[in-house]
Amino acid sequence: MNIDKTIQTIVIEALKDLYQFEASENQVQLQSTRKDFEGDITLVVFPFLRFSKKSPETTAEELGNYLLKSVDLIENYNVIKGFLNLVISKEYWLHVLSEAFLTANYGVTAPSENSELVMVEYSSPNTNKPLHLGHIRNNLLGYSISEILKANGNKVVKTNIVNDRGIHICKSMYAWQKWGNGKTPENSGIKGDHLVGEFYVEFDKHYKAEIAELTEKGYSKEEAENQAPSIMGARELLRKWEAKDEETVALWKTMNEWVYDGFDITYKTLGVNFDKIYYESDTYLVGKEEVLRGLHEGLFYRKEDNSVWADLTKEGLDQKILLRNDGTSVYMTQDIGTAKMRFADYPIDKMIYVVGNEQNYHFQVLAILLDKLGFEWGKDLYHFSYGMVELPSGKMKSREGTVVDADDLVEEMVNVARNMSQELGKLDTLSEDEAEKTYQMIAMAALKYFILKVDPKKNMLFNPEESIDFNGNTGPFIQYTFARIQSVLRKAKENSIHIDPTLTSGSISQKEKDLLKRISQFPAVIKEAGDNYSPAVIANYCYELVKEYNQFYHDHSILAEPGEEIRNFRLVLSATVGNVIKTGMNMLGIEMPERM
RNA sequence: GCCCCGGUAGCUCAGCCGGAUAGAGCAACUGCCUUCUAAGCAGUAGGUCAUGGGUUCGAAUCCCGUCCGGGGUACCA
Known part of the structure; x- marks a missing residue:
């Protein structure tokens, strides 16, 4: 009905x-x-x-x-x-509430045998530096979109393409060989991804100094950039790597392992995961083969310098390089290979790339190239293009050190959550372990909600000077309301109050009716979030719901209500709001504490 | 230069597939804890929805121009 x-x-x-x-x-x-x-x-x-x-x-x-x-x-x-x-009529709204209360996973459409299979690619890190706030937005969006699609009845495969090869890793490798003194995560106590990142920065420092020195000696800027000893060393390593030089490959493996160990920890704290991980070192060769096939079939052309190009002027675009003159592959080459492997591995109905909007052009080109190569699924690619996270000073840039490190940020958030909880004395009854778990939960809620409540398409601003809020329109506010509800339900249980799903309440207040209406919208909200790929829709809905619940909670007694039918109605209402909050927030990857 | 995206309160953001008097949070100020958790509730103040035109019974929302900001633009991913 x-x-x-x-x-x-x-x-x-x-x-x-x-x-x-x-x-x-x-x-x-x-x-x-x-x-x-x-x-x-x-x-x-x-x-x-x-x-x-x-x-x-x-x-x-x-x-x-x-x-x-x-x-x-x-x-x-x-x-x-x-x-x-x-x-x-009131009966209708009561009926909706009763149904919502009784339905497990109210609002959610479970996938069936013949549901569409959607593959969602997100995260896709380079292995030369640790994750930063930009990656956090990517990871949270990718995870959340996956959960929202699942709730809309899709089968979802979450995937990650790890950018584990290329000149950027070679830079860190070169720096480590040259100035590393055998430093490892074990002997230095530094998290692997951060350690490798340090050498990336180290490389850049030397490289810049060398360029300055060479230009001083009269070299042009371009000559200097190409002939600085460090860049030549890094290129040599890349060449050796592609030639499968044993020592180089061994170092590459070792340093990548350090990074993976580090990433695993960060992914775990972020609460994201993947069903299938692809590595660029496996996919780039497939891409190369495809490009060469396209060349043979006359789809692409070779320039005098031996580089391979696609002419996209008919599509209103430009020429695009697919293989460099030394035969090495570029970003596009790899993405062609990765796509081919994925569609061979899974019966994908829809492929979604969670990648920043700075790459809009790249994905436009990718779809055209796949189409040219005869892959009919090329048109089923969807670039989920999200906006940048900006700092008050502008865009974050790894090389300029103006990034907000993911691990640092999380740690800081947990500290704030801990201090605040202890000041408020909220968790004094919990064991230290449980309390610590709750701080973590609250901190992550603040961070995740802060990022996910914003329309994904838009750029957003993060000001490191002002810590992320825990009051108002925030994750912790929603958690707090949930915890309050659980507290009421616990007390009902302690007092052996039975909750009856059959509702026969006499009168309903305006606030109560507002809540009933709000609850009735939940299924439509999930659908809207799925149709628009927007966690923000879920976040904003949950906030509205919770805000209305707090008004209700303030104005009405629940357990102390003398009328048994009204008390029962309010308990059903509270329990249902709690369930909706939990279902909604879980789609954002946000957990709900029993107490806070 | 060309292409794409954005501009809503001091700040961060909703609202944008056209509908009633443009909403929240933060910051500021004022009230409310002997009562189910005050990380809460209530209130005051804060707006030329960048700007100029157009379409419409009706425009923050759609179209065009201008200004401002961001991104991309043939070998970094």
Whole structure:
């Protein structure tokens, strides 16, 4: 029983009966009634005036009258200008609550055998430096989108393409050989990814100094950049690596392992995971083969200097390089190979790339190239393009050291959560272990919600000077409300109060009704979040719900309510709000504490 | 230069597939804890929705111009 659908059908019928007009579903605009007016659902009648040839008020009256007669659940209506406000019977809202309370995973559509398989690629780090705040946004979005798609009935494979080869790793390797003195994560106590990152920075420092020295000696900027000893050393390592030189490959393996150990820890604290990991060192050769095949088939062309190119001018784009003149592959080459392998490994219906908007052009080109190569799934690629995280000083840049390190940020958040909890004395009854777990949970909620509540498409600002809030429109606020609800439910249980899903409440307050309406929207919200690939939709909904619940909680007694039926209704309401919050927040990768 | 994206309160963001008087949070100020968790609730103040036109019964929302900001643009991923 979906009231919106019912009303829609009857309105279409009414338009035909009254005005001989055949309306389609999307011409019937229903919205929830604004708080300042009486009613629950509002029909906008302006679009029908040209058929009724009557005033907005009269048209609304006529439609209202028709609906009142045909739909039992409509109790009353009122007309304000061209807006027809419908009052829905209390029984309907109670029925919705009862259903929501009884349905496991209310709002969620479970995947079935023949559901679409969606592969979501996210994270995709380079192995030459630790993860920073930009990666955090990527990881949280990728994980959350995956969960939202699952809740919309899709089968999801989460994947990660690790950028484990290339000149950037060779730079760290070169620096380690040259100035590392045998330093390892074990003997230095430094987390592996950070250690390798240090050598990347070290490389850049020497490289810059060498360029300065050479330009001083009269070299041009370009000559200096190409002939500095460090860059030549790094290139030599890349060449050796591609030639499978034993010593080079061994060092590469060792240093990558350090990085993976580090990443694993960061991924774990972020609470993200993958079903299948691809490594660029495996996929780039497949990409190379495909490009060479395309060359043979005349899809691409070779320049005099031996480099291979695609001509995309017919598509309104430019020329694109696919293989360098020394035969080494570029970013695009690898992505072609990775895509081919993935579609060979899985029956993918839809492929989603969670990658920043700075690469919009890249994915436009990738889809065209795959299409040219004859992969009919090329058109099924979707670039989930998200905005940058900016600092007050502008864009984050690894090489300039203006990045917010992921591990540092998390640690700081946990410290803030710990201090705040201890000041408030909230967790004094918990064991140290449990308390520490809760601090972690709260800290991550603050961070994740902060990032996910923003529209993914937009750039967002992070100011390291101001720590992320724990009050107001925040993750901890939502957790807090959940914990309050659990506390009430615990006490109900302690007092052996049975919660009865059959609802027969006499009177319902405005706040309570607001909550019922809000709960009824949850399934539609999940769908909207899925259709728009937007965790922000879930985040904002949960916030609204929680805000309304806190108002209710403030104004009404639950356990102390003398009327047994009302008390039961409020318990069902509270429990259901708790469940909805948990389901919603879990889609954002945010956990809910029993106490805080 | 060309292409793409954005501009809503002091700050961070909702609202944007056209609908009623543009909403939150933070910061500021004022109230509310002997009562289920005050990480809460209530209130005050804060707006030329960058700007100029257009379409429409109706525009923050759609279209065009201008200004400002960000990103991309043939061998870094």
